[in-house]
Amino acid sequence: MASKYYAIKEGYDFSLNKKVENKIVNTWAECQKYIKGVKGAKYKSFTSETEAKSFLFEGSGMLKKGVDNYPMDCLHIYVDGSYNISTEKYSYALVAVKNNIVEYVESGSSQSNSDRNIRQIAGELEAAVRGLEYAIEKREERVVIFHDYEGIAHHATGFWNRNEESSVKYHNKMNSLMNKGTEVIFVKVDSHTGDLFNELADEKCKEELSIESENAVYSYLRDNTITVVNAEVKSKLKTLAKDRIDNIITLDGSVDFEEEASNSEIIDNNTIKEDINKVIAINEYEDVLYKDLAFYLKKLPLEKQKDVLNYAEYLYNKERKLNQ
Template identity: 35%
Template sequence: MAKFYAIKKGRIPGIYTNWSEVKKQVEGFSGSDFKAFSTEKEAKSFLEESLPTLEREEQLDVEFDVPNDFIEIYVDGSYSSNPPIYGSGWVAVEGDESIKKKSFSGEDERYLKSNQVPGEVFGCVDAINWAKESGYKGVIIYYDYEGIEKWATGQWKANSDVAKDYIILYKQASCGIDVVFRKVKAHSGVNFNEVADKLAKSSLLKRGVRTNRDGGLTLFGIDREELEMVFELIGAENESFHLDTNTTMNGCVNFTLSSEGDHEGRIVINCYDTGKTVVQGKESSFMQYTLTLLLQLCESGEDVVETLNVLNEETINTKQVEEKFNEVLPNYRFTSNKLDKTLKQATFYLSLDGFRYDYSDLPMPILRAIDHYLHVILQSAGLKTVTSKGVNNFAYFQKDSQGVYILDTLHEKKFTNSDQVDYLNLLYNFYRVHRHTLFHWDSDSEDTRVIETIEEARGLISDGFEMLDKYYILFK
């Protein structure tokens, strides 16, 4: 017969069904207080004896010492019937700060009849796997759906497909890591439980974009923290960037972005708690630059292509982009999701058709990618490429009498051979010539130019890819 062990005083108070887990919580703990019961009700009563003023469910979630090698994770699930989809959300917490958030969704027909349950339990499995991969000895799972604990501990019999699969996945995930379950009330106001709830709900909104009648864009699945990271990057790269933030009564956060040098570049972004973000602004270099950064938040290269198709009213498929990508960058080695998505965006523009009055914004993704490679190359030589204020620092080149930038002689010896130095000089000059003349926002400049044909834009992008492919040959 199963026993319920109630630990009133121990490392992590609570109710346990496994004696080996109980020993971990009480052995060596001064003044430990625990007792075994034949029913869960008796165990709960024992714990509640000293807590007359608070609901025990909430009290358990607040007052105890978390071991240094444990991580706390709040999990939640959600469901939408139109279209049928379940979602998961979890947030990992250290102290009073979240250190990791994740949301995802699923549409497996075997699980849809269980509504939000698959979102709840698969979120738990994913959270445990992350904790184990991150090197934690144990994880404390906070949940509001009791099946998360009772199926895992054998208190409930698994009858549904989702329950049967959860038990299998839980056993695999929990192998090699201690798992402690703690229940919280749904929508009880417990801060991080509400965060997990919002993440689960936002997962039902597929990341992507659609155009609005007024020319604006609606982005799905992007939260405020991600937007603020993008704004920080824009501010670091553009001294004239200005950001105003206002919070409205309906939970919407309004951001107004502007840049002095781009008079058409005022952008208004409204971010809602539901995971929907509306972007409004005229077509401009600043708008394209901002969208390039926002597209890095898409979950995959396929999402980038889907988004760009909507934005440009095109029907280019992912296979076309992948084939073109392999053609223009045959020696590529994957190193970063953000870089990969930026390069896929540049590849998409090689297949873009249609008339526009100005094509100057199309090279932005390839030039941002080149910016990344310059950082990588210079940093590999021990050179700092970002100032304390987060601004690019490429001040390692001198302009010669012909107006060409050459790496300072004292830094040349930091590279393996002269071919690498020659390549770096070519890459930096390519970057300066095009980045500074196409996207010069700080003030009006005679050097600013406009790309008037799509052929010129494609040529610049192709030249950029040709230069980047050489990187993988020279820097192995």
């Protein structure tokens, strides 16, 4: 009897509690393992492996990172989602990058009322929608969306059938957004393979659900740096960076005053201690004499003097609020 190849576009592995995509198996028994009881499962049998692969990938409109070429001179957005079985909540995250500089990070979580095999992807679909909305808000002509769930591309383009309400809503929403003029290019990236920005999105998702991550970002920062546009973006990565937060560099040189305050070493109420690379400012703004402040300012480059004055104002306003 001739061998058969079963091509599974969409299925689910209940033993491992994860979705199955574009998988080829050689027996009907193994195929059933991934499709039985899965609402909207997509599969087909073939007599050759070549035909099976063609069924899975031809005409999908999806590229693969590390294999295909895609634009490098435009906005790149990495999207991901996660799910917590115990709380039945899902999360989403997106990381927007241009020229290897992180310019925007967003994440969130919500309760899921979907079927078991659908709620796993709810966050990934939401992340893709929010990512495209961000690109449109920024008036980007073109955006590359990186994703590990293939349905991000296939449901948006219509390559996969839409048998669930969630995929229908996603398809309609994405096409409504794509008709606004921003060109969208979908690129598949394998999860947990050391892709930095994909790991950022993954860990932000897990953070939203209090799920322990593999700390890939923290490990990366041991010997490397990540550049972000400003202190606001840096603050969103603070919990991932932990004690390696100094290896996240702000492009505009802005200061996260809350971070500086937590790292400040105060000698006494009337003294400023100077570290080699940063100013650790005052504890009580009112008690600093103008001549002392001028003395310390003269020791700093001009571009740092403004940061000190802004920080002093920040402390003053903070103290006023406490006393109100």
